[in-house]
Amino acid sequence: MSKEKMVEASRTQIMKNKIRVPGSVLLMFLLSSLTANCSKEAGKDKHSPMELEHDSIRPTLARQIEAGASEEYGSFDQYTKKDLDVLIEVEKAKMDQNGFKQITNEDFVKRIENIFGKKIEISSSQEYLKLNLKNKCDQVSDYKIFSPEHQNIYISKKDKILTSFYPLPAFLDYNALFPELRKLEKTPIEFTRDGDKMYAQRWKDIADLEILRNKNIQTTIHRNKYLFNDNRSSLNWLAVKDQDFLKRLVAEFGYDQEEKINTLALRLFFEEYSAEDDMSLGKLGRIVFVKGCDGKLQIRKGLLNSIEKSTTEDDDRYITALGDYIIAYLYKEDDNTFTPNEKAEIVAYISNIEGPAFHKYKNESDSAWEQAATPLYFLLSKDAMNHPEVLDIIKKNNYFDLQPLKEYIESGQLEKEAPPAQEK
Numbered sequence: 001m002s003k004e005k006m007v008e009a010s011r012t013q014i015m016k017n018k019i020r021v022p023g024s025v026l027l028m029f030l031l032s033s034l035t036a037n038c039s040k041e042a043g044k045d046k047h048s049p050m051e052l053e054h055d056s057i058r059p060t061l062a063r064q065i066e067a068g069a070s071e072e073y074g075s076f077d078q079y080t081k082k083d084l085d086v087l088i089e090v091e092k093a094k095m096d097q098n099g100f101k102q103i104t105n106e107d108f109v110k111r112i113e114n115i116f117g118k119k120i121e122i123s124s125s126q127e128y129l130k131l132n133l134k135n136k137c138d139q140v141s142d143y144k145i146f147s148p149e150h151q152n153i154y155i156s157k158k159d160k161i162l163t164s165f166y167p168l169p170a171f172l173d174y175n176a177l178f179p180e181l182r183k184l185e186k187t188p189i190e191f192t193r194d195g196d197k198m199y200a201q202r203w204k205d206i207a208d209l210e211i212l213r214n215k216n217i218q219t220t221i222h223r224n225k226y227l228f229n230d231n232r233s234s235l236n237w238l239a240v241k242d243q244d245f246l247k248r249l250v251a252e253f254g255y256d257q258e259e260k261i262n263t264l265a266l267r268l269f270f271e272e273y274s275a276e277d278d279m280s281l282g283k284l285g286r287i288v289f290v291k292g293c294d295g296k297l298q299i300r301k302g303l304l305n306s307i308e309k310s311t312t313e314d315d316d317r318y319i320t321a322l323g324d325y326i327i328a329y330l331y332k333e334d335d336n337t338f339t340p341n342e343k344a345e346i347v348a349y350i351s352n353i354e355g356p357a358f359h360k361y362k363n364e365s366d367s368a369w370e371q372a373a374t375p376l377y378f379l380l381s382k383d384a385m386n387h388p389e390v391l392d393i394i395k396k397n398n399y400f401d402l403q404p405l406k407e408y409i410e411s412g413q414l415e416k417e418a419p420p421a422q423e424k
Helices: 003-017 023-035 057-067 083-096 105-117 177-185 209-229 232-241 243-251 260-273 280-286 303-311 317-333 342-363 373-379 389-394 403-410
Strands: 129-134 152-156 160-164 187-192 195-199 287-293 297-300
Touching: 003 373, 023 187, 023 195, 057 083, 057 177, 083 160, 083 177, 083 209, 105 209, 160 209, 209 232, 232 243, 232 260, 243 260, 243 287, 260 303, 260 317, 280 287, 280 303, 280 317, 303 317, 317 342, 317 373, 342 373, 342 403, 389 403
Parallel strands: none
Antiparallel strands: 129 152, 152 160, 187 195, 287 297
């Protein structure tokens, strides 16, 4: 039998038996066909979406197109887990095309815990782990389209990838892949609000839809390739195109094991707080010292290491900002956030860097280290903040095993910081 006849016989048998062709296989073919610009004649020998009566992508996509693209109208109100399932199938096909490599369950579990601080059970009945980029302690299991209000990402345990919840038309070129669905957008969506007739936005009316779609695709690919494949090119892309996500990894989830991300996050937060006022720089301490979901103090030691590396004779920006945190926030606005012991530990970790650096670089630069003494000195002084108990707690806890801090205090350097007496 010739090759052509064998292919035709195989196709006939499939259609007779109504064997389902998986949606991901269909998408791989469609996306590849589009990329390769196959001729119309070649396309006649392939399965079209209409031939796949059991395929789940087309009906889900059609429903989303019919609902429109207006959050105000409620276009996304009826989206469910099923919509996310279909999106994942589309994304898997796209990522496979772009070199994403699947990892083992064991590696996946370790990475989720290391990056997000979450323990994930692959065998549990819950298929997705939802992570709120603005509230790491959010445990509500729901399925909301990504928006300024709902900044969630969803991690698929089965497929071992993560994604924002995008509508299919914002990820898939439906006009090219499913041209017969264009007719669904011909009729305007009318609704009334406060007595006024209004029209909900259609996907076809979004002028920059192609740009938005490409951004969503690239974002999904590069997040997954960096987090699960350690792809450095993807990290470079994220550092330019997806900075807010990297900031959230650090500030919300405490991922501080990547120096490049730490450096970026520190710079971005410093610039953000600098734009407010001078004392707002102290807020930098709030991304280094945080309360965990269990109510206990968490110290982002990777960030502290990055701050220590950046601290030089001419650069005291970040460590001074942490000193401002002690003065302006820790014993004022944040006074009830931490216990006395936790506050003393925070002071210890900051002083472990700032104390030795202050004495090493003081009077060595015209652009840095201008303060008269360290925040620890002012914190303890009865003429300033008057918290002598902090030093007692630090000593009682053996300086929290911070050797530079111990040497700085026991050598008498701290006591020598007393500013010159003011003339009366």
